[in-house]
Amino acid sequence: MIEFVDVMKSFDGHVVLDHLSIQIPLKKITVILGPSGEGKSVMLKHILGLLLPDSGRVIVKGTDLSTLDPRGLNEFRKNFGMLFQSAALFDSMTVFENVAFPLKEHTKLSSREIAEKVEERLQLVGLSGAEQKMPSQLSGGMRKRVGLARAIALEPEIILYDEPTTGLDPLMTDTINRLICDTQKKLNLTSVIISHDIETTFEIADFVAMLHNGKIIEQGIPGEFRKSGHPFVRRFLERRGDDA
DSSP: OEEEEEEEEEETTEEEEEEEEEEEOTTSEEEEEOOTTSSHHHHHHHHTTSSOOSEEEEEETTEEGGGOOHHHHHHHGGGEEEEOTTOOOOTTSOHHHHHHHHHHHHOOOOHHHHHHHHHHHHHHTTOTTOTTOOGGGSOHHHHHHHHHHHHTTTOOSEEEEESTTTTOOHHHHHHHHHHHHHHHHHHTOEEEEEEOOHHHHHHHOSEEEEEETTEEEEEEOHHHHHTOOOHHHHHHHHHTTOOO
16 A cells, blocks of 8 residues: 655755665554654655655555656545644634535535535544534544544545554543544554554554664564564663563
8 A cells, every 4th residue: 555665865964764665554554663753754744745755766556656746646645634643623613614624625515415424424433412612622532533533534545643642641542542443444444653652552553663763673563573673672662661
């Protein structure tokens, strides 16, 4: 579904992605793991085509994103949903209006059809009845749920999560983790999550990759990843109390 092939990316002479290569599996939950500042968000921006590599290729659904013009990229991005770390809701809009926004912008559905889609998505994330609430009336976890409902409004094939559990308490973290897994099962998506949360990673991931110094230094299914002999991976896991 998504492939990085020898991708290089630098900013002001600082190398962020260094000959990075990875194949992200189809219809699975992949977690890109690593400390803050390692370039995980830069990877997401490459998947979306918001950044293009200095060299190498990013291929999504068989398309090299560097071959698309701006209009083609905008159209291609309909394949994606994105849940931002802060949920990134429009504070002046109700929950209904937030979830309806991409449907109004990118489809020709009638008002009634949009209302039905919004209700379906809110029901999927457990927020039926919250349509007229404002973001300021919502808890952090509820805001994430609305953000997820909006991210899946256009029925994307791929959904990207930017640190989805950052800033949440343990109970809400568990709730969001279950929501990610339930959404994955119900919609059969390809999900990519960037995180530094070890516990969340091993609860929800089908596939795990570690980004360090601009490279993928380890990857595999969770059981294999836990057994990694790479010194940095071992330090990262042990520093966070992992007993693998």
